[in-house]
Amino acid sequence: MLKKGNCLMVAVPGELDHHTAEPIRRAVDKRLEEGVVRNVVFDFRNTTFMDSSGIGMLMGRYRLLRYMGGTVTAIHVSDRLLRIMQLSGIHKFIEISQETVWTQKRK
Amino acid sequence: MDTKKKVRGADMENTNEMIIEFDSRSCNESFARVTVAAFCTQLNPTLEEMTDIKTAVSEAITNAIVHGYEGEIHKIRIECRIRDNEMEVGIIDRGRGIENVKKAMEPLFTTKPEQDRSGMGFAFMEAFMDEVTVDSAPGQGTQVWMKKRISNKNTLFE
Numbered sequence: 001m002l003k004k005g006n007c008l009m010v011a012v013p014g015e016l017d018h019h020t021a022e023p024i025r026r027a028v029d030k031r032l033e034e035g036v037v038r039n040v041v042f043d044f045r046n047t048t049f050m051d052s053s054g055i056g057m058l059m060g061r062y063r064l065l066r067y068m069g070g071t072v073t074a075i076h077v078s079d080r081l082l083r084i085m086q087l088s089g090i091h092k093f094i095e096i097s098q099e100t101v102w103t104q105k106r107k
Numbered sequence: 108m109d110t111k112k113k114v115r116g117a118d119m120e121n122t123n124e125m126i127i128e129f130d131s132r133s134c135n136e137s138f139a140r141v142t143v144a145a146f147c148t149q150l151n152p153t154l155e156e157m158t159d160i161k162t163a164v165s166e167a168i169t170n171a172i173v174h175g176y177e178g179e180i181h182k183i184r185i186e187c188r189i190r191d192n193e194m195e196v197g198i199i200d201r202g203r204g205i206e207n208v209k210k211a212m213e214p215l216f217t218t219k220p221e222q223d224r225s226g227m228g229f230a231f232m233e234a235f236m237d238e239v240t241v242d243s244a245p246g247q248g249t250q251v252w253m254k255k256r257i258s259n260k261n262t263l264f265e
């Protein structure tokens with residue numbers, strides 16, 4: 001995890017399931033409790049597998065950040081992961097980028 | 108020559124079966140879905156079909172761990188059967204069971220929203236497999252049976 005200003009970059013592991021989602025959730029929430037962080041960016045460049053536990057983890061972080069006026073972004077999302085995100089409807093709530101070089105949009 | 112019929116379809120020529128049982132620890136999720144996918148490779152599936160099976164199996168196992176046994180450590184059993192170009196997989200737990208299966212299978216329905224459960228488990232199983240049957244009753248455990256036909260017929264049995 002890398003913090004740049006109020007942006008937290010999270011490197012998602014190769015497989016995001018119930019087992020691997022838990023430690024990420026704990027680590028991200030700890031940073032959120034400390035304050036400062038407003039945008040969490042999940043980097044999926046190394047991720048080949050994700051199930052609904054990953055969706056739950058993303059959705060939970062979105063709910064937390066929404067109250068703080070923050071955002072959740074998923075970057076370097078593969079076609080397969082995009083399909084799972086669209087199936088679950090989470091693409092309506094978080095920004096999803098498939099670009100190889102992602103640049104944060106200024107608001 | 109007249110051979111005696113064996114039990115449960117084992118008499119059929121193009122069948123194969125695999126059964127595993129393991130502790131309901133979340134660290135076993137990855138091993139279990141990879142094992143099922145590896146067993147299925149003899150049907151020569153596409154990468155997408157393999158990932159579909161992995162995702163569906165992962166969902167059912169997560170359900171058994173999180174909802175069936177609610178974090179307690181007991182056994183989860185996976186039964187895999189291949190018949191011609193169809194793969195059938197059953198994920199069986201002896202946990203608390205489901206009161207209302209129809210409701211549990213609705214997308215976004217979850218009994219544990221506080222644990223970041225998305226309620227998409229059964230929806231994903233149905234999206235990625237051809238057939239999903241759930242057999243469950245309170246106190247009786249849960250059996251999830253899923254079928255998937257593998258498009259490529261170039262099997263090892265040919």
